[in-house]
Amino acid sequence: MGVREVAAAAGVSTQTVSRVINEHPGIRDETRLRVQAAMESLGYRVNNAARALGTSRSRTLGVIASDATLYGPSVGIAALESAARAEGRWMATAYADASDEASVDAALEHLLAQGVDGVILIAAHERTLEALAERRPGVPVTALHSGVGAERQAAGVVLAVEHLVALGHRRIARIGGPADWLEEGARAAGFDRALAVHAIAPGPQWVGDWSAASGWALAPALAAAVRRPDGPTAVAVANDQMALGVMAGLAADGLDVPADVSVVGFDDTPDAAFYRPALTTVRIDLAGEARRCVAQVLGQDAPVPARMPELIVRASTAPPAR
Amino acid sequence: MGVREVAAAAGVSTQTVSRVINEHPGIRDETRLRVQAAMESLGYRVNNAARALGTSRSRTLGVIASDATLYGPSVGIAALESAARAEGRWMATAYADASDEASVDAALEHLLAQGVDGVILIAAHERTLEALAERRPGVPVTALHSGVGAERQAAGVVLAVEHLVALGHRRIARIGGPADWLEEGARAAGFDRALAVHAIAPGPQWVGDWSAASGWALAPALAAAVRRPDGPTAVAVANDQMALGVMAGLAADGLDVPADVSVVGFDDTPDAAFYRPALTTVRIDLAGEARRCVAQVLGQDAPVPARMPELIVRASTAPPAR
């Protein structure tokens, strides 16, 4: 059940079989059909190990992801897999703790041993990306949401802030992710830029870890700020899950969303519409980002059309009462 | 940078290098150290393609997953990866639409072409598992949460129902997942068993698709049932995300949880503590299940200790008011 058997069955050389498999031009239709019929009847299946050994390319992309309990990373992986498959690549995944450089290193080593043709980081620290690139792994390394993708994330945050400003908010707080994450950099930049456009000074800011629990933990501080006379009337949260925790904490503290504070999230998780109140948030074209990221790692320069982020207005935002 | 270079540097044969790599017994310590030093200084890294070609085993497990926006599947993948890595295996992931047999088939084909040593399904239909096994893929195929794992899931649901009964509920409704999923089978069985123990007839049941949206869509029917004089006073929902949607829908319909209906979920997602009200739910030992599943596919029979599911009581359950 290798090329040799197929070749014998079709009465051609193994090289011709290889050419048919790889859709090389310059094969007569009659020959191609004969080979394909032989492959079909023998139930032939290429052996990727052999192919990888011969070509020293595995047609596999490596993905290093962190925390799978977060919406962004887990959906990012799925989006990358489907983008990779569309390009005829396989995907090998390794999970690592993004904040532990040794663990990310081990994951990289792990993937390189597998001979991946490129590595994509999900939910990574900027420093990690640089560190990996410096190690000269011999294959391209990039991160989802880096480069132009970061710009689109910033644009998403701009949408959210513009929405708050349009409602009349002028004192806007922010709850961000850990400062060293790529995603946080992009989202924070969008926040600052949107406020600058309207000459509004940023309100108080806090840092969570993307989890609902961290949003909950920061809620008392936010509530205290909101209760001050010139306190914020709205808060932009860097992802939906933290927004969930924030809203739970505010409610526990006796504050009403959106009457006392408006809350916007980021991601538009499928759950966000069912939070209480339903969360106003920003949806980004994750599938498109993934396709672009894969194309970049594969060194393709055909532009993949980008869909811009979209604001989803629900019940967690309203004009300020004060 | 292959075994031959290492062998030359260490002054041994390639076979000896191979033996050191694979930790074969019967290598003198002095020789082993010399080889290891050579590998270290040359930055040697095994080529998995070559190894797979020679041994016709890839040391890679294939995982077929569906919907990554659901908590269960996405965390399941991560748990399997870490279990597989602990066994020194790599993991290749393919995403498929579980309800579309052709797509699952394509994913299997995809993984087999890669020469995986076993295939694990996540969030699969029972029929799919059987269909794949029937195709005689030449490697073991199993599903997370199948077999004994299913029993533990059932035990988890029993905990949840016991909790409701202990609170005084006697009329208990259920919202399940699609009937043909393995997970649903186990959870439904646990529900029926727990009620049977107390000689309680099951209340009305509905079927969702695991998503919060489907919970929301079923909420009006549940609310109507609850309002009937002998309507259910509690509902067991098959996963937390549907429970989120159900609670949102009940609230929209003017019913209070837990005053009018108690709600229990299943999974204990990290978000569940921050739903409103905080969700009473069941936590299962996903990491343990994953280890057991990997051990099974690898044909190991050393028993992996099983931690039993745990009930997490929060604010969504209370004694019935009626």
Next chain:
DNA sequence: TCGTGGAATGTTACCGGTAACATCACTCAC
């Protein structure tokens, strides 16, 4: 002293594709 057996290591071929180069048949221009 020699044979025996086991431990440590070496030799060789092979896994299944594919790159690089070789070959062959045929067309076409001069």
Next chain:
DNA sequence: GTGAGTGATGTTACCGGTAACATTCCACGA
């Protein structure tokens, strides 16, 4: 008619490990 050019296909070696078998060396008992 002949050589150049081109398209279709064949030949061969090689990718980098490892299995299977061969060999060497030494300790030890008869």
